[in-house]
Amino acid sequence: MSRMSRACRCLNCIMPPHILRKLLESKQEHIREAALSTLLATTRLRGERMVRAATVTGGAPANARRTIFDCRQGTFLPSAVFVRSESDPPSSDASVNQAFDGLGTTRDFYKEVFDRNSIDGRGMRLDGYVHRGRRYNNAFWDGQEMVFGDGDGELFTDFTGSLDVIGHELTHGVTEFTAGLIYHNQPGALNESMSDVFGSLVKQWSLKQSADEADWLIGADITTPAIGADALRSLKAPGTAYNNDLLGQDPQPDHMDRYAQLPDTDDGDNGGVHINSGIPNKAFYLTAMEIGGNAWEIPGHIWYDSLLASTANSQFQDFADTTYSKAGQLYGTAEQQAVLSAWRQVGIRITGVLAGSVGKRTKGSAGGMARDWDGLAALTKQIETLSNEVKSLAKDVAGLKGRR
Amino acid sequence: MKITLATHGGQIAAMRLGRAPRVLNADSLTAAQKDELARLVAAAKRETETTQTREPRGADLMTYVVSAEDEKGTVTLKQSDSEMSPAFSALLDWLESHLPAK
Numbered sequence: 001m002s003r004m005s006r007a008c009r010c011l012n013c014i015m016p017p018h019i020l021r022k023l024l025e026s027k028q029e030h031i032r033e034a035a036l037s038t039l040l041a042t043t044r045l046r047g048e049r050m051v052r053a054a055t056v057t058g059g060a061p062a063n064a065r066r067t068i069f070d071c072r073q074g075t076f077l078p079s080a081v082f083v084r085s086e087s088d089p090p091s092s093d094a095s096v097n098q099a100f101d102g103l104g105t106t107r108d109f110y111k112e113v114f115d116r117n118s119i120d121g122r123g124m125r126l127d128g129y130v131h132r133g134r135r136y137n138n139a140f141w142d143g144q145e146m147v148f149g150d151g152d153g154e155l156f157t158d159f160t161g162s163l164d165v166i167g168h169e170l171t172h173g174v175t176e177f178t179a180g181l182i183y184h185n186q187p188g189a190l191n192e193s194m195s196d197v198f199g200s201l202v203k204q205w206s207l208k209q210s211a212d213e214a215d216w217l218i219g220a221d222i223t224t225p226a227i228g229a230d231a232l233r234s235l236k237a238p239g240t241a242y243n244n245d246l247l248g249q250d251p252q253p254d255h256m257d258r259y260a261q262l263p264d265t266d267d268g269d270n271g272g273v274h275i276n277s278g279i280p281n282k283a284f285y286l287t288a289m290e291i292g293g294n295a296w297e298i299p300g301h302i303w304y305d306s307l308l309a310s311t312a313n314s315q316f317q318d319f320a321d322t323t324y325s326k327a328g329q330l331y332g333t334a335e336q337q338a339v340l341s342a343w344r345q346v347g348i349r350i351t352g353v354l355a356g357s358v359g360k361r362t363k364g365s366a367g368g369m370a371r372d373w374d375g376l377a378a379l380t381k382q383i384e385t386l387s388n389e390v391k392s393l394a395k396d397v398a399g400l401k402g403r404r
Numbered sequence: 405m406k407i408t409l410a411t412h413g414g415q416i417a418a419m420r421l422g423r424a425p426r427v428l429n430a431d432s433l434t435a436a437q438k439d440e441l442a443r444l445v446a447a448a449k450r451e452t453e454t455t456q457t458r459e460p461r462g463a464d465l466m467t468y469v470v471s472a473e474d475e476k477g478t479v480t481l482k483q484s485d486s487e488m489s490p491a492f493s494a495l496l497d498w499l500e501s502h503l504p505a506k
Contacts, residue, residue, distance in 0.1 A: 075485070075493040134497060138414040142486040143461035156416075165415070172463040183463055191463065219415065232415055247419050262421075266412040266467045266482075274417040 062125035064111075064118035066103050068096050071132040077147070080129055095160045099128040099148060102166030109167070109202045110174070113296050114304050119173035126170070130160055139165050141172035155227045162221040165232075167202030168195040179310035184264050186315045188273035193280040194307055200235055201296040211288040211295040217241070235285045238278025252278030256316075256347030279346050280316060286342035287323075291335055298335055302327050316348055324350040405430040405441065405474040409499050413484075414466040425469075426503045437502070444498055445472045445479065447491040452481050460484045468496060 069080035070093070083096050090097050103126045110116040118124045127145035136149025139159040146169040148159040159165055172195050175181055181191035196218050204214045219232030229242030238252035252275055253259055259279065262272035269275060284303060288295035306322040314322075320343040327336040340350050410425035430438050448470070465485040470492075472479045483492045 075488050076490055133493075135500065137416055138464065138466055138485070140414065140464040140466075140485055141462050142465070147485070159415075168415075169464065175463075195463070233418070242419075251418050251421055266469070267410065269413060269417045269421060274413075274415075275421065 062118075062123050064107050064123045064126055066100055066107075066126045066128065068100050069127065069129045070096065071129050071147075073131055073134050073150075075133050077129055077132075077142075077145070093130075095130040095148070095150070095158050098158070098160035099130050099146075099166065102160065102163050103128055103146070103170065105163060105206050106167045106170045106202050109205050109296075113201075113205065113300060116174070119170060120177045124173075124177075128160075139169050141169045141176075143176065146170060146173075151222060151224075153224070155224060156219075157222050157224060159222055162219050163206060164196075164199040164203045164218050164220075165222065166199075168199030168218065171195040171198040174198070175307065178308050179314060180312040181310065181314060182312050183270055183273060185271035185273075186276070187313050188270050189276035190280055190310070190314060190316065190319055192273045192277035193284070194303075196233060196235060196277060196281050197284045197303055198300075201300050204294070205296045210293060211299075212292075214295065216285055233274075233278070233281070235281040238282050251275055252281075254278055254282045254346065279348075280319065283320070283323075283342045283346045283348070286345055287339050290338035290341060298331060301330060302335065302339065305330065317351065320348045321351045324353070405438070405445075405472055407441070407445075407473075407499065407503075408469075408471045409496075409503060410469040410471075412467045412469075413464070415464050425471075428499065428503050433502070441498065441502075444491070444495040445470075445481075448481055448489070448495040449479055451489040451491040452483065460486045462486050468492075470495060470499070 065086035066084075067082065067086070068084040068091075069077070070083045071077065071080045074080065083093065084091050084100055090100075107118060107126060110118070118126065129145055129147040130150075132147045132149050134150075135152035137151055137156045137159075139146065139148045141147075146166070148166075148169075151157045151159060172191070175191050175194050181187040181194070183191055199218060200214065200216060203209075204211075207214075216236035217231035217234050220230060223229050223231060227242070227246065228244040229247060231241045233250070233252060234241045238254040239250050241250040241252070243249040251260065256279060260272045260275045262268035262275065264271040284295075284299065287302070288299040291298050302323055305326045306319060309322050309326065310319055320339075323339050324336060324343070327339045340353060343350060407428040407430070408425040409428075411420060414420075430441060433441065467482065467484045469480065469482045472481075481492065481495075483489065488496075
């Protein structure tokens with residue numbers, strides 16, 4: 001068997017995928033892990049080549065400098081007025097300053113936590129547009145810049161007022177320049193989830209909040225009292241951000257059993273990209289809570305590396321498998337078990353990992369509780385105990401018969 | 405003329421899911437308002453017909469579908485945030501201020 005695993009490692013350039021997939025069914029855990037690791041590595045390399053080819057711009061790096069434009073309630077961005085550059089003092093316009101500061105915090109987060117230089121990894125300029133449209137309850141990324149509305153004042157206030165929303169939009173750019181997750185169905189829901197996860201992490205990092213101190217809400221700072229909603233979305237409890245006559249109930253699922261089968265159309269939200277993102281959102285939350293400490297550290301790195309290893313059409317299963325693999329590569333069994341458990345709780349089982357598989361959970365780097373965990377050994381012990389009890393009962397029955 | 409406006413996508417896409425389009429019946433408008441509406445629809449239609457449409461790039465974009473129905477037939481116009489023409493934007497602005505509340 002060790003000869004086969006050595007063969008797997010040195011032949012990972014020419015081992016056909018169908019053989020690797022067969023190896024995923026092996027009863028030997030180390031063989032399954034080697035095959036999974038090889039399959040993921042080749043997929044990642046293929047994806048990285050595609051993303052690199054698509055993002056060669058030839059432009060000079062811009063040191064991630066920020067520039068803010070005022071749309072003055074218009075919708076045609078080329079008509080927006082330049083109002084603040086990287087070296088300018090604060091504006092008298094709070095929206096301008098909030099966008100400027102939020103983009104800066106998000107930029108600094110990516111640099112300090114992941115050593116990523118802006119959206120494209122090469123210092124891409126950060127252009128923000130504020131006061132877009134009238135009563136515009138939205139913010140978006142258009143492939144080049146981030147655009148923010150003022151809200152209608154009834155349901156929402158100025159969208160620049162939410163650091164997690166600003167981080168959410170910038171992260172769409174990061175996703176575009178890395179995995180390139182297409183904005184439809186499961187890849188689109190993953191795209192949305194990456195933005196919610198890293199948007200939330202930007203806020204947590206700026207506030208120095210640990211996972212158990214964070215609110216795990218997106219857009220909590222921009223809802224009005226009249227809306228009767230906690231936020232746009234909750235990573236901790238998808239489906240609970242709001243529930244009233246005005247908005248209806250938050251339709252986000254927190255488990256694959258409740259996956260929303262929506263058409264890939266405009267009125268189907270492209271297959272529910274803002275809906276089904278609840279499932280991977282919850283998986284990240286659970287992972288972060290299980291590992292403990294600051295969510296942007298171990299869990300954030302697992303997720304970020306997994307984003308870089310993903311491709312345009314990655315499904316939930318693919319991403320889950322990648323996070324499991326990355327957790328093992330970057331950290332250890334404890335973190336890997338946390339990821340395994342999190343995905344299982346949202347209804348996704350990691351490929352090639354048998355239910356109740358054996359693993360020693362050691363003290364994680366984040367200082368979590370140490371416990372030993374051997375599912376198969378525990379089951380064997382239970383069977384042995386029951387077997388002894390049956391033998392004892394049989395002896396008693398034989399004794400009773402003998403006395404008659 | 406009957407106008408419907410359906411709005412999809414964006415950060416609040418989940419809140420809009422399954423909502424019926426908003427409807428404006430031009431019978432409730434003054435003669436001047438009817439004329440203005442007809443002019444705005446015609447201008448937006450001209451701009452939309454001359455503009456190349458492609459799947460918009462980006463995320464959290466909202467999409468707007470305006471249907472104008474009269475005795476001559478139905479005109480349907482669709483644009484998203486990142487590719488909005490000035491005429492379509494003007495039509496949307498007018499509709500937002502005249503349509504019944506959301």
